Amino acid sequence: MSAERTVVPTQVGIVGAGPAGLMLAHLLGRAGIDSIVVEKRDRDTIHATHRAGILEAATVRMLTESGVDGRVLTEGHEHEGTVLRFQGESHRIDFQGLVGHSVWLYPQNEVFRDLAAARERDGGDVRWSVRDTEVVDLTSDRPGIRFTDADGEDFEIRCEVLVGADGSQGVCRRSIPEHERTDHFVEYPFAWFGILAEAPPSAPELVYATSEHGFALISSRSESVQRMYFQCDPDEDVDDWDDERIWAELQRRVDGPDGLRLEQGPIFDRTVLRFRSYVCEPLRHGNLFLVGDAGHTVPPTGAKGLNLAFCDVRVLAPALVDFFGTGDASGLAGYSATALERVWKAQNFSYWATNLLHAQPGENPFHRKRRLGELRAITTSARGAAYFAESYTGWPED
Numbered sequence: 001m002s003a004e005r006t007v008v009p010t011q012v013g014i015v016g017a018g019p020a021g022l023m024l025a026h027l028l029g030r031a032g033i034d035s036i037v038v039e040k041r042d043r044d045t046i047h048a049t050h051r052a053g054i055l056e057a058a059t060v061r062m063l064t065e066s067g068v069d070g071r072v073l074t075e076g077h078e079h080e081g082t083v084l085r086f087q088g089e090s091h092r093i094d095f096q097g098l099v100g101h102s103v104w105l106y107p108q109n110e111v112f113r114d115l116a117a118a119r120e121r122d123g124g125d126v127r128w129s130v131r132d133t134e135v136v137d138l139t140s141d142r143p144g145i146r147f148t149d150a151d152g153e154d155f156e157i158r159c160e161v162l163v164g165a166d167g168s169q170g171v172c173r174r175s176i177p178e179h180e181r182t183d184h185f186v187e188y189p190f191a192w193f194g195i196l197a198e199a200p201p202s203a204p205e206l207v208y209a210t211s212e213h214g215f216a217l218i219s220s221r222s223e224s225v226q227r228m229y230f231q232c233d234p235d236e237d238v239d240d241w242d243d244e245r246i247w248a249e250l251q252r253r254v255d256g257p258d259g260l261r262l263e264q265g266p267i268f269d270r271t272v273l274r275f276r277s278y279v280c281e282p283l284r285h286g287n288l289f290l291v292g293d294a295g296h297t298v299p300p301t302g303a304k305g306l307n308l309a310f311c312d313v314r315v316l317a318p319a320l321v322d323f324f325g326t327g328d329a330s331g332l333a334g335y336s337a338t339a340l341e342r343v344w345k346a347q348n349f350s351y352w353a354t355n356l357l358h359a360q361p362g363e364n365p366f367h368r369k370r371r372l373g374e375l376r377a378i379t380t381s382a383r384g385a386a387y388f389a390e391s392y393t394g395w396p397e398d
């Protein structure tokens with residue numbers, strides 16, 4: 001540790017250079033507001049972390065209209081619908097026909113790459129690979145971030161507004177005293193076993209499948225790389241699963257009289273993803289504001305996580321522009337309540353879709369048949385399907 005801390009002033013200090021933190025820094029930069037982002041990981045590690053791959057249209061617009069990059073439009077794939085598969089039959093939900101919206105398949109780590117490149121291009125200040133990050137004086141008008149940078153030098157950022165974009169395990173939320181926040185959460189008795197495989201696509205659109213053996217999701221990354229998941233025990237050990245066993249498990253979850261066959265190939269990445277539903281209320285403490293996973297996490301079914309993080313940014317960025325431009329703090333005062341309205345809608349959808357499509361361990365026949373009844377009600381009624389389509393593609397902005 002060096003003898004002294006170098007103190008650096010800025011307007012907005014941001015902890016976390018995931019998509020939410022970088023998107024916020026980008027929008028602030030365009031409005032002439034200074035920020036510094038600190039991040040404990042390096043760029044390559046974040047880029048190599050596989051997350052979900054579905055972007056709502058509003059998320060895509062944020063990337064393209066704010067001048068991050070248009071790569072999402074050329075390299076992403078527009079999906080005008082998705083498939084719900086149960087009792088061995090596929091039922092297409094036609095997003096465009098039902099609600100007039102599409103989603104884009106474009107992996108979150110590519111969103112990260114585009115945002116990091118845009119920050120670099122625009123001269124944004126992002127400190128990668130920092131350690132010992134601490135946030136201080138949160139309820140003062142000069143909150144701070146202390147950290148040691150990649151070269152071992154100690155820094156202190158002093159800002160007017162501090163933003164916690166440091167994910168579900170980050171320091172920001174934990175720095176809010178327990179009596180000042182309420183943690184709401186639900187645990188699930190299952191997890192996802194995620195794989196990446198070198199294989200051609202098995203289906204033109206995503207397939208969300210449920211069977212007596214549990215849930216499976218057939219997604220894609222490119223013409224030659226596929227992303228798939230299947231429901232597993234949270235304590236499952238990836239080393240117990242060779243390629244043959246994984247393909248057999250995935251195949252039996254999509255088997256049906258139509259003969260759907262998964263295209264197989266070498267599996268080069270396998271991870272067990274545990275998940276829970278979580279919301280921190282409120283999303284503000286003094287001059288600390290939480291965005292994205294730092295404030296709330298959803299189970300992965302429906303891929304709402306990144307989209308919801310961008311919704312937070314869509315509320316917080318204009319509030320900060322007003323605050324720094326005219327001193328009007330009303331947007332900041334309303335941030336938590338406004339963002340939470342959307343958060344709870346997405347929490348509901350993610351929880352509902354998860355329970356709809358996953359078999360509870362030891363599920364009794366009544367519950368299984370009830371789930372199938374609900375799936376049939378959704379897929380055989382335009383109104384039922386429209387509810388799913390609207391939630392999946394993203395509700396209209398209020």
Ligand code: DHB
Pocket residue numbers: 051052053054206217219220227300301302303
């Ligand atoms: C993917 C992940 C999801 O959770 C989902 O609902 C859809 C797609 C994916 O990784 O491709």
